[in-house]
Amino acid sequence: KRAVFGQVGIDMIAGPSEILIICDGKTDPDWIAMDLFSQAEHDEDAQSILLSPDAEFISMVESSINKLLPTMSRQDIIKKSLKDRGALIHTSDMNEAIDIANMIAPEHLELSVENPEELLESIVNAGAIFMGRNTCESLGDYCAGPNHVLPTSGTARFSSPLGVYDFQKKSSIIMVSEKGATSLGKVAATLANGEGLQAHAESAKYRIKS
Structure with missing residues (x-):
């Protein structure tokens, strides 16, 4: 994508992959x-x-990590990833967990709670949201949900998953009446002169009717 960017349109430069889990x-x-x-x-x-x-649950997850890691075929990669970029965070309550999640704006967010719908309205920054204990992120990778090209590295704060709208091209259309040209021309000329762009100012002023 980096190689062809500028020659053709691309969706985004995504990666590395991320998961954030909120669990009760x-x-x-x-x-x-x-x-x-x-x-x-x-x-x-x-x-x-x-x-x-x-806090007790976090300790249980840590024990599960230590128990299951030796069984993984990619355990060396997992171990280093968790060491360098992983975290088990004890929050004061679920509201703080939501605040942290919105600040991180993860690519994948699992709401592993009893009633995920109750939290959904408070989630404003996430690429894809996986609702409930049975909805693991790997299902979204392969066979569940819409397109799985998602914003990473905190860009879910201002961007969305890849969708049909990304393949649409639009143009802005501007049409000004004679009266509008007089009104807007004065504004444009003032701003253009302030920037030292004389031709911009004169172009607008030519259309001002006294």
Whole structure:
């Protein structure tokens, strides 16, 4: 994509992969550990984060990580990714977890809670949101949901997943009446003169009717 950017349109330069999980402490800790692995195994720069208000549960997930890691074929990559870019974060409550998630703006966000719909309205920055304990991110990679080209590196704060709209081209259309040209021309001429762009100012002033 970098090689052809500028010659053709592209969607985005995406990567590395990311997952952030908000959990209420009631999901099987082995599930959460494996969900973290599912992104960490991509490469050493992948980011895997768990947020939970349940400190005991976080300890259980850590134990699951230590138990399951030796069974993974890509354990060296997972281990380094978790060491360098992973985190198990104890939050004061679910509201703080949501605030942190919105600040990070993850590519993949799992809401591994009893009623994910109750949290959804508060999530404003995420590429794709996986609702409930049974909705693991890897399903979205392969067979569930819409297009899975997603914003990474915090760009979900201002961009969206790839969609049909990205393949549409638009033009701005401007049409000004004689009266409008007189009104707007004065504004444009003033601003153009302020920038030292005489031709811009004169072009606008020519159309001003006294």
